[in-house]
Amino acid sequence: MKITQIEAIPFAIPYRKPLKFASGEVYAAEHVLVRVHTDDGVVGVAEAPPRPFTYGETQTGIIAVIDQIFAPQLTGLSLLERETMHARMHRTVGNPAAKAAIDMAVWDALGRSLDVGVSELLGGYTDRMRVSHMLGFDEPAAMVAEAERMRDEYGITTFKVKVGRRPVSLDTAVVRALREHLGEGVELYVDGNRGWTAAESAKAMQQMSDLDLLFAEELSPADDVLGRRWLVSRLDVPFIADESAVTAADVTREILGGSATAINIKVARSGFTLAQRTHHLAEGLGLELVMGNQIDGQLGSMCTVAFGAAFELTARRAGELSNFLDMSDDLLTEPLQISGGELAIRPGTGLGVEIDPDKLAHYRQDV
Ligand code: MUC
Ligand code: MG
Known part of the structure; x- marks a missing residue:
């Protein structure tokens, strides 16, 4: 159950109609898919939605902080060492969606590893x-x-x-x-x-x-x-x-x-x-x-x-x-x-959902 890799993948999916509110508006889901891999071949997933007008995060910033700071800090830890993960991520202020997506992908990987649902x-x-x-x-x-x-x-x-x-x-x-x-x-x-x-x-x-x-x-x-x-x-x-x-x-x-x-x-x-x-x-x-x-x-x-x-x-x-x-x-x-x-909730292990590889290939922005 050791973390071997954390991926941060940008993707963009348009909205049929924008959502508008007092602090901003959103026309496309320009999110980051986070995948946490373990040495058992398990992969946990979660998504980070950047909201610059609320928390100051951007899609590029989320990828940078994961690639440059969080992934090196967490690789090698067991999925069970979540308090250690948080103590390490906590050394960097802000970046709530980046930290949250890693945390949820870790829980998904943990559920899959233990063969139980996250909920x-x-x-x-x-x-x-x-x-x-x-x-x-x-x-x-x-x-x-x-x-x-x-x-x-x-x-x-x-x-x-x-x-x-x-x-x-x-x-x-x-x-x-x-x-x-x-x-x-x-x-x-x-x-x-x-x-x-x-x-x-x-x-x-x-x-x-x-x-x-x-x-x-x-x-x-x-x-x-x-x-x-x-x-x-x-x-x-x-x-x-x-x-x-x-x-x-x-x-x-x-x-x-x-x-x-x-x-x-x-x-x-x-x-x-x-x-x-x-x-x-x-x-x-x-x-x-x-x-x-x-x-x-x-x-x-x-x-x-x-x-x-x-x-x-x-x-x-x-x-x-x-x-x-x-x-x-x-x-x-x-x-x-x-x-x-x-x-x-979905029956099954972890979050109970799977990423469609063809859809990811179509919407990812880094290839
Ligand atoms: C809300 O409850 O404020 C809009 C952007 C966001 O991050 O949250 C919302 C909805
Ligand atoms: Mg609100």
Whole structure:
């Protein structure tokens, strides 16, 4: 179970329609496929989605940090020495998606080596999650039509609505239209990606106070410390910290400082090992958890559901697992299927998915 090689392979798959939100927009999945090889011939896989507008990582930077720093540090370690791996990677600040993809590929390789599923290895609570679909910026009618299609085709009844535009009425009109067209039976929450000030956020939440929102996420910047604390203290729904709470230490700071009351776990930026730490901390603090989406492809979405299904606290809420549906293609031999509003983990060992060599050859950018 010794690591012999770590590969970082760039690939690009276009989106059928871009996803737009307050801090950026994504037109193509320009991700990095990470493969961890062992001396037993096992290969673990995961994908790293660079999000320069949130974490400062780029596709080229992820490949460079893996090739030049992490691969030499980790080659030769056993798959079981995960704390040693993290101690070594921790010497380099930042680079969350690069570290996370290595961590998840190691867990996949470990599951394959032990002949067990990763989700069972992590916690094994259940085998599926309800799905929440993230709706990017558009006109109200287009966002309603997308939500209706997701409900009718896939049975999805939870929607995260991107907000943070100015004036705030652009977004509050969308949320109102969604509630009016979809009715009381759906769950709606909003994510501002820091686009509004605290005062704008309070105004928007006031305008939507009759719309029965489940959560509000990262409406204003956490760096606006007093404003954010003021905002969170006056809301009557949990306020989710997403990009402001990447590590367990960030979670502690944001929660104890009164700047959030719930947490978004994204395995794309924490991997399974650090996500476990955040999960356990949140459980101890009595916080709501939502499994988030870093605009993941199918491999990343499988990683998210594998972690989310492993614990009662993360399986309780719908996970953001469906944005791969907007991609024109993917790398897996068997595409993920959402049905009845749910996504299930795959039976089998590791993550239970395989990379299609022809698709990888077609989409990889380094040959
Ligand atoms: C979110 O929850 O903020 C968009 C980019 C990213 O990294 O995450 C999102 C979704
Ligand atoms: Mg978010």
